[in-house]
Amino acid sequence: MINNQDLNERSLYLLKTLVERYIHDGQPVGSRVLSKDPKLNLSPATIRNVMADLEDMGLIHSPHTSAGRVPTVSGYRLFVNSLLTVKPLESSELDQFQSSLLADTDEPGDVLGKASRLLSDVTKMAGVVTLPRRETVVLRHIEFLPMSNTRVLVIFVTDGQEVHNKIIHTDRLYSPAELQQAANYLNAVYAGRSLAKIRDLILKDMEGDRNKVNQGMIDAVNMAQLTFSQKPKDDYVLSGETNLMGFSELSDMERLKQLFEAFSQKRGVIHLLDQCLLVEGVQIFIGEESGYQAFDHCSLVTSSYSINDEVVGVLGVIGPTRMAYEKIIPFVDVTAKLLSAALNSK
Amino acid sequence: MINNQDLNERSLYLLKTLVERYIHDGQPVGSRVLSKDPKLNLSPATIRNVMADLEDMGLIHSPHTSAGRVPTVSGYRLFVNSLLTVKPLESSELDQFQSSLLADTDEPGDVLGKASRLLSDVTKMAGVVTLPRRETVVLRHIEFLPMSNTRVLVIFVTDGQEVHNKIIHTDRLYSPAELQQAANYLNAVYAGRSLAKIRDLILKDMEGDRNKVNQGMIDAVNMAQLTFSQKPKDDYVLSGETNLMGFSELSDMERLKQLFEAFSQKRGVIHLLDQCLLVEGVQIFIGEESGYQAFDHCSLVTSSYSINDEVVGVLGVIGPTRMAYEKIIPFVDVTAKLLSAALNSK
């Protein structure tokens, strides 16, 4: 990868203005327009020489002979890493964002939806928020309700205002009283622990079963096992996808279709977002960097969010590679912090 | 509207083959191809005369002078109402559909999702299933869980395997025991009744409150009131939207965007689908008939489904006006019946 040591000040400044210019008006930028930059103060010919160098280094390229230059992925990368001057948010905006996140709803877990909508509304691109990873999330309360036959509805509430519903099949018919008892037991023993931890405990408890006197406890642990054994498929809340249909760089129907299919498949996107869980702060994938073909012409700006200082999820913005990074980055950063704050159990 | 009395046998047959032909290969059909139809056995010139009549009646029209004819909305309408020969499903297909609906999941309420996916998978268009109307749906069980402060999580299960979660704000802090007691009371009194009925009962109970001795009952009714007072916004499960991006008649980006925005707004679509609740059997909106601009170039084939013989929702298929109605119609019909059967509480 090329870093800013390899280039002199002038070339870097030229690249910077070129990228800014391109982001601003979407046209390939030629030597003439750049020569008008007061700080550059060079003739078009000189600028052409510099641009030729930048092109040799793979930072820019021209779509065709007479068309000015466009940043490549490496060009964007260098720009974002070293040249970007981020625009901090106004504090009034910040207040506004915060209040829109905290606005009351009657739907549990809707903060995530709100965050997603906030991301897409403000950026006019697509917003995405992963649901908190169940692994690290803490169990608050569990409840069993009998359904038909041996089917039992499990309801459990976790930190982060989330309610989960799941149907399990028990080995025999349980009475409502038995179910209640099992729930009581589990609430007493497991509440307040992370689901990963609980899964460990279940295993231990099941081994120790033979020694236990109380059949009710064994039943309870069995049910817990049924509930928590498989790793749940993670999920996310997406919004503003339709905004993406307005961008000319995504106007190719075939490509757009692939992108939307990736969105509804969820698998790939989740996998991509999961990579951001490990990283502190804002992370950016530009174009092909993501490794997912569907995202080839998109950029993804993400940040992780947490509940009670434990990182549990990722949020971000998806848009065309040509996006206003200097605004998007601080915005994603702030939104992640606001969401974390909103989810903290007070 | 034009009906089949106004036209002679031959014109009708011509219209029928024209529409079938157009649906089959998507090209405007000219007099030459139609003249090759063995049952018609007419010269192109005669066919042109007949077509001119059909055009005068607004049943077909030509995109331009030398381009053959295409059915108009009225043409499709007449075709669908009187000329269509539906293709009944193979019983092997039927079994397959049924088993894919009944396949077990651990997510409550996922039958609807499965039905939606079935619709879109089989038709290669978009499938939609509205959630059961809460009005008519029957309460099975209700539960209260304390959250922070005066916020209480209400969980209630209805017929049709659906679990609803909602957060209410109570006027004062309730202990878990009090909440339990309230739930017990409500389960005893309200379970087995439709939510509309329950709303009535709540009103009566609240009037009668002053006379009641038991404060617990008053609290319970208050909570029920908070839970059930506002009409819930209805919702639907959509799938296979991306299939729509493959159709040339929907390839206009601006139009497609409007369509997808309508999908995510939900309001308009819900309103449209609600109209089908009242009608027995399959109902069809062709192109502009729906009255929603976003659907101008789409057709919608719907049928209502029921739980325990009470109509509660609508499912359907959305695709371009040029769709294989003779297959889609029986398929939607059957799917609705299968879903109703699957939802019947055995």
Next chain:
DNA sequence: TCTGGCACTCACGCATTCAGAGTGCTAATA
């Protein structure tokens, strides 16, 4: 009432032209 024939229209594909934008290269300049 049906049909053959004929003139007409239009979309589409193809080649051509032209202006505009931007480049690379070279030779002159500071």
Next chain:
DNA sequence: TATTAGCACTCTGAATGCGTGAGTGCCAGA
């Protein structure tokens, strides 16, 4: 040695024209 002016060159995109094929409408004759 770095910068610049100048020039020839390339490519796009819009405009234009032309020929072809498909399909029509209409008329006159069977």
